[in-house]
Amino acid sequence: MLNNRSILQRRFQPSSCLFDFTEQALLALKPQALVHQAVQRTGKTLSIQGQQFDLSHCERIFVLGAGKATMAMAEALVEILGERITNGIINVPQPTKKRLSRISIRAASHPYPDQATLEGTQAIYDLAKSAKATDLVICLISGGGSSMLALPLPGIHLSDKISIARRLMHASADILDLNTVRKHCSAIKGGRLAQAAAPATVVSLIISDVIGDRIDTIASGPTVPDTTTTAEALTILDRYQIANKSLRRIVAGAETPKQLPATVHNFIIGNNQLAVQMIAQQAKTVGLNPLILTSCLRGEAKEVAQVLTAIAHEVEWYQRPIKTPALLLAGGETTVTVLGKGHGGRNQELVLAAVPFLSKRMTILSLATDGVDGNTPTPVAGAIADGKVADHCVVRGINYHDYLYSNNSFQCLKELGCLLRTGPTGTNVGDIMMLLIK
Numbered sequence: 333m334l335n336n337r338s339i340l341q342r343r344f345q346p347s348s349c350l351f352d353f354t355e356q357a358l359l360a361l362k363p364q365a366l367v368h369q370a371v372q373r374t375g376k377t378l379s380i381q382g383q384q385f386d387l388s389h390c391e392r393i394f395v396l397g398a399g400k401a402t403m404a405m406a407e408a409l410v411e412i413l414g415e416r417i418t419n420g421i422i423n424v425p426q427p428t429k430k431r432l433s434r435i436s437i438r439a440a441s442h443p444y445p446d447q448a449t450l451e452g453t454q455a456i457y458d459l460a461k462s463a464k465a466t467d468l469v470i471c472l473i474s475g476g477g478s479s480m481l482a483l484p485l486p487g488i489h490l491s492d493k494i495s496i497a498r499r500l501m502h503a504s505a506d507i508l509d510l511n512t513v514r515k516h517c518s519a520i521k522g523g524r525l526a527q528a529a530a531p532a533t534v535v536s537l538i539i540s541d542v543i544g545d546r547i548d549t550i551a552s553g554p555t556v557p558d559t560t561t562t563a564e565a566l567t568i569l570d571r572y573q574i575a576n577k578s579l580r581r582i583v584a585g586a587e588t589p590k591q592l593p594a595t596v597h598n599f600i601i602g603n604n605q606l607a608v609q610m611i612a613q614q615a616k617t618v619g620l621n622p623l624i625l626t627s628c629l630r631g632e633a634k635e636v637a638q639v640l641t642a643i644a645h646e647v648e649w650y651q652r653p654i655k656t657p658a659l660l661l662a663g664g665e666t667t668v669t670v671l672g673k674g675h676g677g678r679n680q681e682l683v684l685a686a687v688p689f690l691s692k693r694m695t696i697l698s699l700a701t702d703g704v705d706g707n708t709p710t711p712v713a714g715a716i717a718d719g720k721v722a723d724h725c726v727v728r729g730i731n732y733h734d735y736l737y738s739n740n741s742f743q744c745l746k747e748l749g750c751l752l753r754t755g756p757t758g759t760n761v762g763d764i765m766m767l768l769i770k
Contacts, residue, residue, distance in 0.1 A: 335753045343749055344716055347695035349618050350766055353611045354699060354752075360610050361538060361602060361701060362399040362761045363474070367408035370537065370601040378413075378564065380535060381599050383458040387416060390533075391466040395420030396456050396525070398481035399474030400442070400549055400702050400760045401539045401602075403428065406435055407474055409537075421459055422472065423452040423480040426756070445482035446493045454481045457520050463532035471525065471534065475541030475702060475760030477551025478511055483520040487582045493517060499574055504667040506630065507542060509568045511552045516553065516565035516589055517579075521586035525554035526596045534596045539602040541702075541760045543624070543664045545626045547598055556598055558588035601628075604663035604762045607701065611766065613621050615659045620768075622659045629664030629765070633678045634736070636666050637685035637696075644767050646693055656693070661766040668706070674740020677706020679763055680715035683750065687732055692719035693770040699752060704758035708742045713754040714763075715745045724748060 333355050334340065341348055359365075366466035372379045376388040387393075395409060403424040410417065410432055420435035425442050438452030443455075456665050463469050484493050493620035496517065500510050505620050515522030526534045536555040538547065548556040562584050569583070605627040612622035625643065629636065640660065647658050666678045679698035686696045699705075699714035706712075712737075725748070746750050 333754065335755055339749070340716065344695065344718060346770070347718060348766055350695060350697045350716065350768060353614050353766060354697065356614055357607045357611050357764060358701065358754065358757055358759070361607055361761055363404035363759050364408040366539060366602040367405050367537060369600060371409070371412055373412050381532055383597065385468065385533070386533065389466065390468040391464070392418040393468045393470065394418060394459055394463060395470050395472065396422065396460060397472030398423040398440060398456070399472070399477035400425050401474035401758055402472045403430070403437065404758045405474065405537060406432055406537070407423060409470065409472065410435065419459065421452065421456045423449060423456065425476060440480035442476045442479040444497055445479050445490065447490065449480055449482050450490060453481050453520060454480070457483055457525065457528055460525055460529040463529045465531040467532040469529045469532045470533045471536040471555050473536055473551045473554065474539040475551070478514050478521070481520055481551060481554060483518060485517055485519050485586055486584055488517050488579065492579065496574055500572060501503055502670050503572050504669045505568070505572065506667060507665065508546070508549055508690060511549045512560040513565050513568050514552045515558055515560060516562050516583045516586065521554050522548070522558040523553060523556055523592055524589065526592050531595065536598045537725065538598060538600045539759065539761065541762045542601050543630055543762065545600055545603050547600065555596060557590055557592050562587050562643035566706050592705050602761055607761055607764055608661045608663045611764070620657050620659045621654045622661060623654045625660055625662045627663040629662045629666065631666055633666040633668050633682040635684040637682045638689060640767055641686050641689035641694070642695070644769050645691070647690060648693055657768050658769045660769070662765040663762060665762045668739065670739050672738030673745060674738045675708045676739055676741035677708065677712065679705045680712065680722065680741035680745055681736070681739070682765065683715035683717050684732055684736050684744055687717050687721050690717060690719040690722070694719050695768045696766070698763060698765045700763050701757060703754040703757040711753065711755060712742060713752045715750045715752055719751050721748055721750065
């Protein structure tokens with residue numbers, strides 16, 4: 333839910349439907365709801381998206397996982413399986429006082445792993461290794477899992493992993509490149525967790541935060557055959573001038589599994605497409621004409637803002653490809669090339685970059701569904717702006733161009749009262765962008 337809705341409502345009253353859509357989408361994306369929709373238990377039969385598993389043949393059930401939504405996913409699974417769960421370990425992004433029957437909860441770090449993350453991951457890996465052919469291993473995977481499930485290959489240190497990830501992120505490497513490298517530096521990613529659990533039956537419930545739901549990229553695919561290669565990982569390291577001889581030697585000598593046993597099953601139970609489709613349905617109920625542009629949006633945030641507003645002007649001026657009142661919808665994940673020393677995130681930068689192109693009939697909202705957009709002094713989920721914001725900047729002497737090009741969108745949008753605050757939402761399916769044209 334939007335923690336500062338009452339304040340935003342006063343400022344953006346004509347566009348308050350965007351707040352309704354945001355809250356409704358976050359509610360629909362609650363991990364507990366997604367798990368219960370996908371998983372049902374009837375007696376000794378467990379059904380997952382229609383595929384049945386006979387629990388009478390399972391001696392033990394282990395629950396493993398990592399990610400921003402994994403705590404809530406585990407709560408739902410305990411409600412379904414109860415005492416049938418033998419043991420479990422999950423890595424979650426912040427300490428919690430919550431307790432789960434038979435599942436150990438470990439605090440992990442994001443966006444970079446720490447020592448506690450490594451210790452929790454080692455425990456997860458060891459439990460997976462202990463599984464037998466008569467066991468069922470259920471993995472709960474969600475966004476942020478790449479950082480929160482960290483077990484470097486021998487010879488690669490935690491500081492190496494952090495340095496590599498930080499340099500790739502600051503260079504605006506996309507998630508495919510980033511996770512290709514992560515997989516080839518890891519003893520648990522890229523299918524290696526499922527490999528460790530063999531010959532047990534492995535079932536992964538996955539909430540996707542990756543554009544196009546490329547399943548071997550979500551949380552770096554710990555239970556999925558890897559489609560990337562060591563050669564690709566080395567090429568990426570070379571492109572960003574990161575690899576030293578020692579790292580190259582380790583990566584080159586440890587290819588990820590390209591096939592996994594038929595006893596490994598992966599299910600995507602939530603994704604960005606679900607979110608934008610739900611918002612489109614809600615928009616129709618209030619008389620708007622929705623258009624889903626894509627759920628696979630990527631690119632530099634500043635440039636994406638110009639494209640989105642250009643389409644909005646086409647709608648406003650020429651009533652195509654849809655007529656007003658309209659709601660343009662997009663999902664995905666943009667990037668920000670960091671050149672300045674300010675604070676912000678991709679959603680904040682996108683909204684600020686859109687400000688000079690918004691007409692008086694337009695309002696744009698961009699949101700990180702996990703509630704955390706980039707690097708800010710206090711947590712921010714994203715931002716909203718309408719066609720009046722540029723005028724407010726002139727009146728108050730705020731040069732938004734300077735803020736934008738110093739990557740300081742947070743400070744500018746804070747002064748303008750345009751920030752969205754939700755706190756951690758407990759889910760993550762990437763970003764959602766809405767552009768309203770009255």
